Amino acid sequence: xxxxxxxxxxxxxxxxxxxxxYKDFDExxxxxxxxxxxxxxxxxxxxxxxQNAGEPSLLDAVPPSxxxxxxxxxxxxxxxxxIRTLRLARELLDGHDLVKLEVLGDPRTLYxxxxxxxxxxxxxxxxxxxxxxxxxDDPIIAKQLEDIGCVAVMPLASLIGSGMGILNPWNLQIxxxxxxxxxxxxxxxxxxxxxxxxMELGCDGVLMNTAIAAAQNPILMASAMKKxxxxxxxxxxxGRMPKKLYSANPSSPTTGLIGK
Amino acid sequence: xxxxTINGTPRQFAGPLSVTxxxxxxxxxxxxxxxxxxxxxVPRSQFNTTPLSSGDKLEIVVAVGGG
Numbered sequence: 307x308x309x310x311x312x313x314x315x316x317x318x319x320x321x322x323x324x325x326x327x328y329k330d331f332d333e334x335x336x337x338x339x340x341x342x343x344x345x346x347x348x349x350x351x352x353x354x355x356x357q358n359a360g361e362p363s364l365l366d367a368v369p370p371s372x373x374x375x376x377x378x379x380x381x382x383x384x385x386x387x388x389i390r391t392l393r394l395a396r397e398l399l400d401g402h403d404l405v406k407l408e409v410l411g412d413p414r415t416l417y418x419x420x421x422x423x424x425x426x427x428x429x430x431x432x433x434x435x436x437x438x439x440x441x442x443d444d445p446i447i448a449k450q451l452e453d454i455g456c457v458a459v460m461p462l463a464s465l466i467g468s469g470m471g472i473l474n475p476w477n478l479q480i481x482x483x484x485x486x487x488x489x490x491x492x493x494x495x496x497x498x499x500x501x502x503x504x505m506e507l508g509c510d511g512v513l514m515n516t517a518i519a520a521a522q523n524p525i526l527m528a529s530a531m532k533k534x535x536x537x538x539x540x541x542x543x544x545g546r547m548p549k550k551l552y553s554a555n556p557s558s559p560t561t562g563l564i565g566k
Numbered sequence: 567x568x569x570x571t572i573n574g575t576p577r578q579f580a581g582p583l584s585v586t587x588x589x590x591x592x593x594x595x596x597x598x599x600x601x602x603x604x605x606x607x608v609p610r611s612q613f614n615t616t617p618l619s620s621g622d623k624l625e626i627v628v629a630v631g632g633g
Contacts, residue, residue: 324631324632324633325631325632325633326630326631326632326633327631327633328631334631347632347633348629348630348631348632349629349630349631349632349633350600350627350628350629350630351627351628351630352573352574352625352626352627353573353594353597353599353626353627353628355572355573355575355592355594355626356592356593363597363598363628364629364630364631365598365629375629377629378632378633380632380633390602390605390625391627393602393607394600394601394602394607394625394627395600395627395629397600397601397607397609397610398598398599398600398627398628398629399629466633467633513633514633515632515633516633519633
């Protein structure tokens with residue numbers, strides 16, 4: 307079995323998906339089912355006091371008994387806020403310690419603040435968290451995050467929610483070549499070919515939310531992403547043929563042609 | 567009366583009040599929530615034995631959809 311192993315736990319799907327931006331919880335449920343994902347990200351937010359009696363909950367649509375929750379720190383702009391958020395998440399999820407750390411630096415681009423991310427990662431790892439970390443595609447920072455003890459490094463392919471695809475495959479390649487922990491492309495995937503390219507590069511997985519949720523048909527796109535991640539992984543394992551610049555090589559026999 | 571700041575909003579309650587009693591007053595009993603009091607987590611197992619004091623700042627959170 308070609309499983310994704312994160313912090314000693316084995317997952318058969320290499321596609322990780324977010325649970326945000328869907329029309330309703332039913333669409334969330336059906337899209338996640340179609341994606342085949344086993345790990346789903348969730349956000350931690352203040353509860354609406356006095357407005358939530360009987361309101362449906364994400365936990366009913368996407369039960370933590372069926373999926374591995376990956377609580378995130380989306381929206382946090384400091385190490386402190388991210389650490390507090392994940393401590394609340396661990397309490398909320400009964401001691402669950404696999405988390406996604408992201409510390410943002412700019413509200414327009416949502417580009418990560420790597421200085422704060424490194425600070426938060428140090429504290430969280432020491433505090434016993436298994437930290438999967440959102441990072442810029444800087445290979446040195448990615449290595450530092452691994453050295454701190456993060457269990458997966460998750461470089462952006464392009465900006466969060468942009469759907470711009472993989473803008474710097476060269477940096478991703480360096481990160482992959484250097485890493486001893488799983489490398490998961492997180493953010494920027496727009497369509498199935500982007501996910502396949504990430505996997506063909508040798509990424510261990512892909513994490514996405516908007517590419518599925520903002521598709522015209524999220525359920526169908528979830529299914530497409532599942533196949534793309536699988537196809538990209540198989541192509542990576544199969545080892546692609548070498549590229550030959552400026553010279554063709556026929557697939558049919560060059561002898562036995564008629565009329566010669 | 568004790569005044570608490572809950573999720574950034576000041577609210578007044580008749581005291582004394584434990585975290586468990588607050589959770590019931592807010593209609594959150596039985597819901598999956600986590601609570602931070604003055605920057606420190608209050609474990610669910612200690613809701614009953616944690617008294618609240620005027621000026622306490624509480625964050626009460628849930629899991630929601632996100633990427």
